[in-house]
Amino acid sequence: MNVKTFCRQGLLGRLLVTMAVGSLALSAMAAGTIQFAEKYEASEPGGDRCSVPVPAAGSPVKSISFKSGEYNCKNDQYRYFRFDDVPSPTFVVMTSDKQCDDNEWKMGVLTIKHPTSTSWKAIQDIRGTAMGGIVTPGIVKQEDNGKGGTDKGTLSCLEIYAPDP
Structure with missing residues (x-):
């Protein structure tokens, strides 16, 4: 040589x-984003919207109270969600309680496809899915305390558990 x-x-x-x-x-x-919309009509999200970045792998739990207005998200406003390039496995907990505890409705989903991107889905559809069932391709239901209604746009808090590095 x-x-x-x-x-x-x-x-x-x-x-x-x-x-x-x-x-x-x-x-x-x-790390991708999770988007929220107040309305979904004629195949388009509408009304108030916000986008929350997903923390990078290995990051601590990210807790967001929509009451604080962080990421321009409004409290008790959103009924629809969409995941864009969210890594797997990311665990996301949505709740109607402003302090992110278990006093009102609370539901959690897990991404199972890397990365996970979805179409718009109603938050209420999580409630209608069996535990461990597929909410939408790439997302399974992992938690539901069965309390309260999810159909009135009462989302107040989000907890995002990023995957391990």
């Missing part, structure tokens, strides 16, 4: 390693 071939192979090897490590770092940072 001559010096030129040796150098080319060395450069190519370093380039491949850099590309592999770089793509791993990007995938660890890319």
